[in-house]
Amino acid sequence: MEAIQNLLSGFFLLGGIFFFATATLGLLRFPDFFTRLHATGKGDTLAVTLSLVGLAIHEGMNVTSVKILMIAVFMFLAQPTATHAISRAGVRCGLEIWRKEEEEKHA
Amino acid sequence: MDTFFLAVALGICFLVLLVLYRVVYGPGVFNRVAAISAVGTKTLIILLIVGFLYQRVDMFVDISIVYALLNFIGCVAVAKYLEMER
Numbered sequence: 001m002e003a004i005q006n007l008l009s010g011f012f013l014l015g016g017i018f019f020f021a022t023a024t025l026g027l028l029r030f031p032d033f034f035t036r037l038h039a040t041g042k043g044d045t046l047a048v049t050l051s052l053v054g055l056a057i058h059e060g061m062n063v064t065s066v067k068i069l070m071i072a073v074f075m076f077l078a079q080p081t082a083t084h085a086i087s088r089a090g091v092r093c094g095l096e097i098w099r100k101e102e103e104e105k106h107a
Numbered sequence: 108m109d110t111f112f113l114a115v116a117l118g119i120c121f122l123v124l125l126v127l128y129r130v131v132y133g134p135g136v137f138n139r140v141a142a143i144s145a146v147g148t149k150t151l152i153i154l155l156i157v158g159f160l161y162q163r164v165d166m167f168v169d170i171s172i173v174y175a176l177l178n179f180i181g182c183v184a185v186a187k188y189l190e191m192e193r
């Protein structure tokens with residue numbers, strides 16, 4: 001039982017760190033604000049949820065594990081909301097949207 | 108399992124360092140806010156893993172709940188403020 005628990009927890013944590021890495025890559029490499037938000041909003045949500053589920057599996061069945069799962073549910077709701085709020089503020093402030101033709105024109 | 112947790116925490120710390128590039132050099136305040144939100148989510152996981160390493164998860168999980176709430180409220184508040192500023 002302990003071995004299965006450790007294996008599942010490690011699997012979920014590795015998945016979480018993989019999606020954290022892809023979200024970070026997108027945040028660093030994408031060309032403008034909205035595409036960066038597209039990468040980090042969804043990637044970070046999935047990565048946080050996976051990591052928290054892995055840590056809850058490692059903890060076992062008790063109150064602390066329930067609290068960790070509550071954080072997971074909260075992050076799953078709150079992270080897209082925060083992303084939406086900041087991107088709407090960006091639209092209303094009139095940030096420029098990146099288009100492919102502009103890059104070709106400049107190049 | 109402790110060594111594995113330590114490795115995962117160090118990996119996430121390295122990713123936080125990479126995101127800090129966007130916080131420092133990111134053009135405009137919006138990129139910085141998005142990057143700070145990403146740093147906050149990564150810090151949440153690091154905090155829980157440190158709790159597992161110290162064998163005190165029952166204490167660290169409450170700190171993590173507060174950190175998640177503050178991260179969300181801070182991001183939404185800054186977004187509303189920037190919308191008002193316009």
